[in-house]
Amino acid sequence: MEYKVESTETLRNKCAACYRQFNRIEHLVEHMRTSYHSAHEPMAIAKTRMQKYIQHQRMQNLLSHPRKPGLLGRFANLGIRDNTESGSTGGTQVVALACKMVGGGSDGSLDLCAKVCLTDEYDNIIFQSYVMPLIPVTNYRYETTGIRPEYLRDAIPLRQVQKKIQDFLCNGEPKWKIRLRSGRARILVGHGLDHDLDSLQVEYPQVMIRDTAKYPPLLKSSKLSNSLKYDIQTGIQDPYEDCVATMKIYKRMRSQVHKVEAHPLASDTQNRNNFAAWRQNELERMSPDQMMEISRSDYNCWCLDSYSG
Ligand SMILES: [Zn+2]
Ligand SMILES: [Zn+2]
Numbered sequence: 472m473e474y475k476v477e478s479t480e481t482l483r484n485k486c487a488a489c490y491r492q493f494n495r496i497e498h499l500v501e502h503m504r505t506s507y508h509s510a511h512e513p514m515a516i517a518k519t520r521m522q523k524y525i526q527h528q529r530m531q532n533l534l535s536h537p538r539k540p541g542l543l544g545r546f547a548n549l550g551i552r553d554n555t556e557s558g559s560t561g562g563t564q565v566v567a568l569a570c571k572m573v574g575g576g577s578d579g580s581l582d583l584c585a586k587v588c589l590t591d592e593y594d595n596i597i598f599q600s601y602v603m604p605l606i607p608v609t610n611y612r613y614e615t616t617g618i619r620p621e622y623l624r625d626a627i628p629l630r631q632v633q634k635k636i637q638d639f640l641c642n643g644e645p646k647w648k649i650r651l652r653s654g655r656a657r658i659l660v661g662h663g664l665d666h667d668l669d670s671l672q673v674e675y676p677q678v679m680i681r682d683t684a685k686y687p688p689l690l691k692s693s694k695l696s697n698s699l700k701y702d703i704q705t706g707i708q709d710p711y712e713d714c715v716a717t718m719k720i721y722k723r724m725r726s727q728v729h730k731v732e733a734h735p736l737a738s739d740t741q742n743r744n745n746f747a748a749w750r751q752n753e754l755e756r757m758s759p760d761q762m763m764e765i766s767r768s769d770y771n772c773w774c775l776d777s778y779s780g
Contacts, residue, residue, distance in 0.1 A: 487763040488512065500754045503762045504746040507737050510730035511772035513688045551627070552599040555589075555639045565592050565681075565721070565776075567660040568636070569713035570602075570667045571616050579610030584670040585618050587632060588710035589639065590718060598635065599711065601626035602671075617709075633672050640675055649676045658776060660721040662713060683717050687770045688724070724773040735775060737767040 484493040488508035493499040571586040583604035589597040601618070603626040611618050642655040649656040656679055661667055663684040668675060683689055734741040745765045746754065754762065 483759070485759055487759040488766070496755045497751075499759065500746070500751065500762070503754075503766055506766075507769035508763060508766045509735070509737075509768035509772075510732070511735065511768045511770075511774065551601075552596045553635075554595075554597050555635055565658040565660060565718075566590065566597060566640070567714035567718040567721070568664065568667055569661060569710035569717070570670055571618065571710050572670060573604070573608050573612055573616055573618055574610030575604060575606050575608055577609065579612075581606075582666065582670055583608060584629070584632075584667070585611075585616065585623060585626070586710055587636070587671065588714050589636065590711065590714040592718065592722065594715050594718065596711065598639065600632065602632050603628045605629050629672070636671060637673050637675075640673070640679075646674065646676070649679060660714075660717050662717045681721050681773060681776075683720050686724070686773070689720070721773065725776050727772075727774045729772060729774045731778070732767075735768060736771065737769045739767070742767045 484496050484499045485491070486493075486499060486502060486506075486508070489506070491502065493502060567590045569588050570584040572582040573585040575581040575583040583606065584602050585604060585608065586599075586601050588599045591597055601622050603623055608620070608623065611620060613619065640657050640659060641649065642657055644654045644656040648654065656676075658679055658681055659675060660681045660683075662682065664680055664682045736742065737745070742765075744750065745767065
């Protein structure tokens with residue numbers, strides 16, 4: 472009989488999201504307070520499917536681009552593509568960016584952008600060019616970049632590329648004015664974008680950045696138990712292929728169907744007191760499902776981009 476009582480009690484203290492059990496209700500409340508469970512967390516089934524999809528995507532990339540760097544180089548002079556000024560990109564609100572780095576400095580360890588690519592949501596190239604770095608290149612890293620000195624000879628100077636990309640991203644919106652889900656500035660997708668933007672000396676607000684290397688559901692060392700693990704392929708890959716790969720992952724994550732909430736973030740003012748200490752008694756009387764109802768995400772789920780104008 473005693474066992475039965477205990478099991479009902481345990482059931483009552485079971486997290487509605489991760490199913491962890493707690494001996495005491497206050498432990499469950501504390502767990503909910505700190506775990507930021509939400510409808511935007513990757514679920515176990517979605518995770519398996521996503522992992523399969525990423526695996527498939529990587530295989531496809533490997534299979535369809537077995538070419539050697541020399542082949543890419545042969546088209547070096549045809550490398551410049553610039554549709555940034557054309558009217559056809561006016562409606563493009565999401566773009567992917569990737570760079571290829573060569574080495575600078577006395578030991579060649581300084582990363583310098585030598586090739587850049589910008590694509591739209593449909594994998595069309597908006598801008599692609601070799602880039603002439605501000606300081607001399609001391610290591611072309613040919614094995615992994617496929618870039619030879621002659622490709623950079625007629626390359627566009629970094630300053631020009633910087634301005635072009637900066638202007639295209641802001642799309643006429645002053646940088647200080649750029650806010651999420653408003654205005655004309657474009658959403659920027661990439662993998663490790665801080666490094667790319669740094670090397671291009673482009674400044675762009677974090678609210679507009681969708682980085683597959685920083686997105687909690689995709690992180691290896693994420694607190695999310697169901698996090699999706701993946702790697703963007705490294706090695707001799709053209710920036711265009713990096714753009715295509717990250718854009719696919721972004722679109723996949725954006726298309727997830729999650730519960731629509733007026734205030735989806737724990738940091739939204741409306742949610743600030745959801746698990747406040749002064750509500751402790753009230754919280755301890757709630758069911759696990761009721762607690763889940765008021766629990767919000769601590770990161771900006773990319774599904775929210777699909778609701779923006
Ligand atoms: Zn939990
Ligand atoms: Zn979501």
